[in-house]
Amino acid sequence: MKWKLDLDSKIPIYLQVVDYIERRIMYGELPPGSFLPSERKLAEQLQVNRSTITTAYNELRAMGIVESTTGKGTRVSTQMWGVSPKFAPNWSGFVEGGTFLPNLPLLRYIREEVQQNENIIDFANGELGCDLFPHQQLQAILHQQPLTQSLSYDHPQGYLPLRKNVAKYMKEHLQIDATEQSIMITSGAQQALHLIVQCLLNPGDAVAFESPSHCYSLPLFQSAGIRIFPLPVDEHGIHPDDVHELYRKHRIKMIFLNPNYQNPTGTLLHPKRRETLLSLCADLRIPIVEDDPSSLLTLENKKQTCSTLKSIDTNGTVIYVHSLSKLIAPGLRIGWLVAPQSVIERLSDARHQMELGLSIFPQWIMQQFFETVPFETHLQQLRSKLLQKRNVLVDALQYSLQEELSFPMPTGGIYIWGKLTQPIQEKQLTIQGLKQQVAFMPGSIFGAKDGYIRLSYGKVDINDITEGISRLQKAINFCYE
């Protein structure tokens, strides 16, 4: 409930709460039977004494609008004037239906805690910090560039001038050849993955992805009834032999890979394995979906960006997915996919059914960015800031947790994949961390076996890193006691 009390008002705070909840029930937003937040939680959110909320809830109970059962909480009365439960649709029945599975509970819990407590130092979030976004350049574009494009529905594949710039960008920065016809602009990489799963796969199909992988945190595969099989990741990424084995056993139809600075392990797929893998998948005619949000976030050997699978794919095996969320800003929601024209047409048609295409504004802004901002300069600044953050994090870990946590040094991207040297209950550690006001991702979210955590240095303020790791140390020590 993000609603503000009027502290200057002559109406007592508790009555403001009563009035607010009463209106929400009247509007049908809280149907009969639905739960109010707990008194403790609402008091925290509104930053008032818990007794104020208790008074408000007592008042609502006295009015007969809500009812409480010990241990179950307070809910909207099922015997109410106006909104009688007899007449409201059975919303909870509807909400439990549908073909979309909800997000993982632990993931939601971490997100909610971080959202509600700004004192938490956040190594969980996989995005960049606001100081890394090119805010000024975007502001300058809005101020200076005339809005000349049409405001009609966009082309199903996305804004043509942007697709042309994307083709140029991929040629220059990713050594990928493509024309604008085989590029589809998407709402980030996530929409690209969603469309591929929904349109190219059928329920029951088998696919493989890295283990661990951020794909495990995405319910989209299970929602679509896809069977998933793991490809274990070592320090050089997945092993092509495992692909062959999964094909033999389960006839996998597609592979989803994140070969560059993999999420969550930070590994680079070895060049030799890339070649073997491409040749094997060509033989087996298995498409590879290359999810590549970070290959440009090289932190060492600045001149040498790691190559993409797509750039060395001579058989047309790879569907390439890119995103600007980690290069510009996630709020922009711009990514794209590159695929054979027939695939692009199918996916564009499906998206057209879902939302009649993308908004023209973020696409126009990004196109202006490509045309007016030297991208290489922007990238260099971004890499240098990320490198500083990585180094501070690595120093802090080596100083505070050298005994407790081991990790390979990431040469790019924004993740450190830490292995706890002694057995630990991950869920307990996560909750203990949040109590100590530090957030990270437990490995189980990515399908890893016990004892791993992912620390991201993308979002966290560089000045908070050392304090954050000291809190993590406390949480780990608490769990070991």
Add this chain to the structure above:
Amino acid sequence: MKWKLDLDSKIPIYLQVVDYIERRIMYGELPPGSFLPSERKLAEQLQVNRSTITTAYNELRAMGIVESTTGKGTRVSTQMWGVSPKFAPNWSGFVEGGTFLPNLPLLRYIREEVQQNENIIDFANGELGCDLFPHQQLQAILHQQPLTQSLSYDHPQGYLPLRKNVAKYMKEHLQIDATEQSIMITSGAQQALHLIVQCLLNPGDAVAFESPSHCYSLPLFQSAGIRIFPLPVDEHGIHPDDVHELYRKHRIKMIFLNPNYQNPTGTLLHPKRRETLLSLCADLRIPIVEDDPSSLLTLENKKQTCSTLKSIDTNGTVIYVHSLSKLIAPGLRIGWLVAPQSVIERLSDARHQMELGLSIFPQWIMQQFFETVPFETHLQQLRSKLLQKRNVLVDALQYSLQEELSFPMPTGGIYIWGKLTQPIQEKQLTIQGLKQQVAFMPGSIFGAKDGYIRLSYGKVDINDITEGISRLQKAINFCYE
């Protein structure tokens, strides 16, 4: 293929075409076995002589890159260097899979023809013309307002300041009470409908909607395996008795309605039927999804906007869906839905899985619009321009087609629903219309029985209307001969 020839280049045109197609094959965009456009079509698109394309295709054939079979067209050779078909995934197999049905072929055909021939006078398109968009005001916002909001991922329900403005807007213009917690910003009304179908319904569920309805043109219901039943529309909209009957026979679980200036018939659901319907659906506990893109487009009785079902719903039966596509611009992609909080949370979570939320930019722009532009003034200008266009269209129809076409006068919205007074083959009429360079929507697209067409005065230039109707007259006369 939207690619441009370099007419000033020293390289002959036909060789530019050869080079372009060769590159597209090499990049994997046109895999072995895929068809090139016909010589005629490509010549039209590139605006060159057909003989140039013939020369280019001959060259490609001579190189062994493409092969032609009489009657089947030209396709990429299956015996090629590099891109051997043995190695490329079976893309056509993938494209035929998935759970999304493609759009209706006739609809796609009309859209493609209109897109490729700018001389067509377009009564088919259901959007507003570019002259009706508040381009200047949007430009002013970009130039003047500082971009102060964060560029991180957005709240799953959408940008909070915008949701607050939406609540205010609905109160002022639509007499709807809601708080920001029960509003979810969507990528137009289409995304709202898609989410409702995907998350609240299960395959096999029965739902009802108006007949005719634009819902028939949306494959999203069939894609989700939903059974659909018609509620016939007369001059006062649907009849509540039919709802009862469908519930009795098929246990319909939800109703989708467009009660205000319905698409395609332009009818207003009668106030008495609204009351009966709401009371009946409350009794049966059937939710109504009110799809309401046009209730503010009142063209007569300017002071009296027609009321929404949601504004008189006291039982919490209605999920309300609104869109700014017909009030601001479709390229903005801003709409929203209003529902009980549990429903909003479910749909937001599902969208998060699909695309990690909406872009912040269109939402920020719309929020600035609400804050800086007097909406009522904007609406009045829009209504007055639409009224002029409606009147010119009505005059033209009465002058040219009085015998051939009858229609009720629309009092709002942008559609005229015409009944052909004599039997006619609709598909033939549509194709004949396109030949005469006039486009409209055949009734069959909306599930209507033979003999109806929908004419929109939203997009068409006011100065082209009379000529367009004269072309329609020719097409009709041709079909009657």
